[in-house]
Amino acid sequence: MADIFDVIADGTRRDILRLLLRRSSEGHDGTSVSEIVAELGVSQPTVSKHLKVLREAGLVSVREEGQHRYYSLSPEPLEAVDDWLVPFFVDEAELAEEAAAYVALPEPAARVAESVGRAAASAKNVVQSALRRLGA
Missing domain, CATH: 1.10.287 (Helix Hairpins)
Structure with missing residues (x-):
């Protein structure tokens, strides 16, 4: 698994995480790839590539319904980042x-x-x- 700092270093992945966080706080139970593509204006293959990295790092979970996949934020791996950053503040x-x-x-x-x-x-x-x- 990639280092969590390497995973979140990419701006597109951070944008996806922010979007999933916002939609979760709005009460959405997952976000489809097409919704992410529309919201961020990034191509579907690019979004899928980044979601794979985020999924492998444990930062997102996926729920399958038929042919559709819905992604949700799993913030637990970010605790390592939080632990590292807190002493600086x-x-x-x-x-x-x-x-x-x-x-x-x-x-x-x-x-x-x-x-x-x-x-x-x-x-x-x-x-x-x-x-x-x-x-x-």
Whole structure:
């Protein structure tokens, strides 16, 4: 399997991931290749090639209905990217000081807190990206 950073380095693949994320948040249960082609203005063979790479990396899943295939985002592999990026946005020494001031959480609560923190960081990055695209 390709390195996740190599997979998301391609702009067309990032565009496909953004489209699948948006359609998922709008309540769509999968997106067809023809919908991706129409939305992005990229040829069908190009979209299919990129979807294959994304599928092999585990970033998208496919559901078959007859001759149609519907793709959905599977964001779990992006956690490796998130893990790598977070230290660049957070001062580790500041975090250590803050952590020392708090009583240790029980292990299940600590796992939940970590998940919530990751989700918040991801949401923050999505909002910042959207605002940059809107010129805000």
